[in-house]
Amino acid sequence: MSVNKYLSWHGNEWRQLWDAPAGLPHALLLAGPAGVGKSHFAAALVQRILCEAPRQAADCACGECTSCRLFAAGNHPDFRHVIPEAEALEAEGEGAADAADKKKASSQILxxxxxxxxxxxxxxxHLSNRRVILLEPAEAMNPSAENSLLKILEEPPAGVCFVLVSDRWRRLLPTIRSRCRTLMFGRPGAAEARQWLAAQGGEKALPLLAMTGGAPIRALDEFEKGRMKAFEDVASSLFDNGGDFLALAGRWESHLKKDGGFKMEDIVAMxxxxxxxxxxxxxxGRLRFFEGRERQAxxxxxxxxxxxxxxxxGELLRARALASHPLNPRLFLDDIAARYLRAIAPARP
Ligand SMILES: [Zn+2]
Known part of the structure; x- marks a missing residue:
């Protein structure tokens, strides 16, 4: 039987949660950068809350009781996983939904x-009085969904626990955040991250670890989605380009167009x-994200x-908010490329 586990570097967060004298709150916000293991933690947490026979307070779920079996089978009656429709369709896999459905599907939680x-x-x-709702990613809620959730959180029914997972928790309504106990998640140390990645069979994904800011789950995910080449090429383009902004923007655009390619936000982040x-x-005297490119840099x-x-x-920090819906993607890239080249141009004597 499967038992969901949090990742080894989040042991402190796990114990912090179960050792709290007040017990589990009605709402928890698991916040931190993307790809560091919040979803692993959330799955372990949900299974543990619902488990009928946990051995010790701070242990993971037993993996054997009726509740754990139902959870592992993906049909626990006291659990709801709320994700954007678009992600649900993607998770169903290729061919499960036609292209038109995918296009219509919302990337928001409605x-x-x-x-x-x-x-x-x-x-x-059904099994006990406990019910758990996992909202993931919580920042995908649109404003009316957030307000609707707030009404429930204002008078939470007994036995109900909301678990909100978010990479961009600052976008959540302050009134929602204030009703949650927040657990902050950090990145693992570099050695631990490399070890984990290698143990998952992701040795080849190691170059992505630094480029994703030391987020091993994200690195593995990007690797499995076949984006290694795109990462490598965009990285090269930053330090080795002919100084022509149109060519540079075109090079980036080529990675946007391919199926499963980069999102605009990924390019801006790079x-x-x-x-x-x-x-x-x-x-x-060293590089943090693009190790190995010291000479060109x-x-x-x-x-x-x-x-x-x-x-x-600093300007790009603000541009990142616009990157999810630029009116004209190519013009947006042209502008970024032109300004990037100006920013790195040789200084006037
Ligand atoms: Zn169990």
Whole structure:
């Protein structure tokens, strides 16, 4: 029987949760960067809350009771997993939904999905009185869904636990955040992350570890989705390009178009990491995200103006919010490429 486990580097967060004298809250927010293991933790947590025979308070679920069996089979009557429709279709796999359905499917969590929980939370549980709702990613809720959830959280029914998982928790309504106990999740140490990745058979994904900011689950996921080449090429383009912004934007665009390719936000994030590394290199003599490209980066950093680099880094932080829905993706990329090249251009003597 399968038992869901949190990842080894989140042992402190796990114990913190079960050792709290007040017991489990009605709502928990698992917050932290993408790809560090929050979903593993959430699955372990949900199974453990519902488990009928946990051995010790701070142990994982038993994996053998009726509840654990139902959970493993994916049809526990006292559990609801709320995710955006688009992700549900993707999880069903190729061919399960036609292209038109996929296009229509929302990438948000909608108010109807939250309203549908009402009958579930206000009626007692089936196996015990416990019921658990996992909202993932919580920031995918649109404003009306958030308001609808807030109404439930204001007077939470006994025995109900909401688990919200979020990479971008600052986007959640402050009133929702204030009703949750927040657990912050960090990245594993570099050695531990490499070890985990290798143990999953992801040795080849190791170069992605630094590029994803030390998030091993994200690195493995990108590798399995076949995005290694895209990452490598965008990384190369940052330090080795002919200085022509149209060519640079075109190179990035080619990775957007392919099925399963980059999202616009991924490109913006990569450009941002490139600028970070150029500034980091000037200060520390090494690269954080793009290890192995020191030689090309040094050539740029030696001639560029550090103020321009940091200035554009700040601008991109704001541009990232717009990146999910640019009116014209190509113009958006042209603009980013032109400004990136200006930021890294040799400083005037
Ligand atoms: Zn169990």
């Amino acid at each position: 108010i109807g999905q939250i309203r549908a929980l009402e009958s579930f939370v206000y009626i007692g549980g 450009v941002q990491k490139g600028l970070f590394d150029l500034a980091f290199l000037a200060m520390t 040094e050539a740029i950093a030696a001639r560029a103006d550090a103020g321009n680099i940091l200035g554009y880094y």
